[in-house]
Amino acid sequence: MKVLKQLALAASTVALFAGVAQADGLQGKVVGFSQIGSESGWRAAETSVTKLQAEERGIDLKFADAQQKQENQIKAIRGFIAQGVDAILVAPVVATGWDAVLQEAKDANIPVILLDRGVDASEDLYLTSVASDQVKEGRVAGEWLVNTVGDKDCKIVELQGTVGSTPAINRKQGFEEAIAGKANLTIARSQTGDFTRSKGKEVMEGFIKAENGGKDICAVYAHNDDMAVGAIQAIKDAGLKPGTDILVVSIDAVPDIFAAMVAGEANATVELTPNMAGPAFDALDAYLNGGTVPEKFIITESKLYTPADNPQGEYDTRKGLGY
Template sequence: MKKKLAVMALAAATLSMMAMPVYADDLVTVGYAQVGHESDWRTANTQNYQDVFSEDAGYSLDLVDCDNDNAAQLEAVRTFISKDMDYIVIAPIQSAGWDTVLQEAQDAGIPVIIADREIEASDDLYDAWVGTNTTNEGITAGNWLAEYLGDADANILVIEGSVGASATLGRTDGFNQVAGEHDNWTILDSQSGDFTQAGGQEVMESFIKSYEGQFNVVICQNDNEAYGAMDAMDAAGITYGVDGDVTLISFDATHDGLQYTLDGKINCDVECNPIQAETVKGVIEKMQAGEDYEKTTLVEDQAFVAPGIESEYATTMTQEVLDGRAY
């Protein structure tokens, strides 16, 4: 009887083990050096990686929030190398200064995927890049403004993103390309709001003091900066958006940003799509299988405008559009 019970217990234990999830040793390890948590966009991007690179999908994700600290991000990548991660994904805080640590990853035989932002390094030092074209985002904003204003003058204030970030550089360069084609456009000032609501409010408050009554366009390089700029203009009694004295342009097209667009407070919101982890996972799967993969993959994005505005460059916001958004 005891022998029979022992056999039954062993069988039960075997079935239990068969029903258990895949062991951690069998998971593909991915280290993600995330920029930080400075914006709603970044939060959505982090959640996307956590959802996609789950244990159920066969992955072990080590995500490090680098809190917009470039030195901390370099250290995070070196920690991934020391842990011998299968893959390293980097959303670079700054575009420069990556050559040495990328060479270290390459020497360790660990594939590196640059995501979201770009870097100033030879493409021989990393294996793939996945992200959006931020220069095109800036061009889209400029083209839309030209379409919207027609022959009217534009006196423009720009709240830039974080200094040295490729998103800042790309959106600035793209918009300036279009602005340079219009003699009646003047960029009065351009300062960094560091992609945060507090930063956007602080810069806008300073702008209002320096350029009161002189501007009719405000460009914020992400939605959180736009929220801060709106707070500052509200406090100063300055109207903006549809039928306002100031045309407000934003970037990212997060849920709240598009809600403000639907409400007519933001005239135009140019998307930077944070749903990128699926694309990164697709690249990794091809690497795992030894298949050819694209060195560069662009994630599609679009632009949105407030109700009542028709545009060649953007989709007019509706509640249906907002309800259908993934973030």
């Protein structure tokens, strides 16, 4: 019941994500969607946004949850091919092992669009892929800090994602690119918070102790919002004001970071949009109805949100998406 209510709420506010509503480009088309699972709030939001996008355009979406298993995804794709769908969306759980099943789809003349993650397969086996640019996300966060701090000296502490994970590597790289050449900005400490709130809080506690009770820290850059939420609590526990004494910038734009912005405790977040399906359907529309072959890599926008962007409204909108 709660899920239904959330969907209804989300539907009423979907205009924010929908972009320009299409005429009847994909009306009545059947599209199969093989989703990885629902391991995170973002994934759940991606699923609900995809369903809403499909509904908006009158697409008959066949949804298959793979529960983190590639064999389930391959089975689902084969099922879609057997049903003769018009197109297939896949959020691939791993990068390798897709050649055979993608070839089958190609032989059946069904365009495949990859969402959110790429695959190690020949590029002619899929129509296009829609993903965010994680390096750019880091860069947008870094540029915000550069512009905000100005000429002041600023000691930054960084909460990294899981060591060795692609988003952690890329978001770190992008941020470093943005602050490169600015002598007044330095990353004083950098540790992994495993993308979780509790580790983010624990690591931030350590940083505060190590940097003169937090007085030397000017900003914290977290690779995701959850770690930032944890860090905000650690800053408060140390008797400092997050958002004022220590600037907080992070990536993802989940509802709780907007709640923190409303309270004046977070300064900026870069959106990893859950709306991968929108650009995918647009590309599909252009391809099926106009014969336009899209670019191989469609990059979603990495939008910056600050307290000036109606955080309360963003919170209310996103809360209904299953984050």
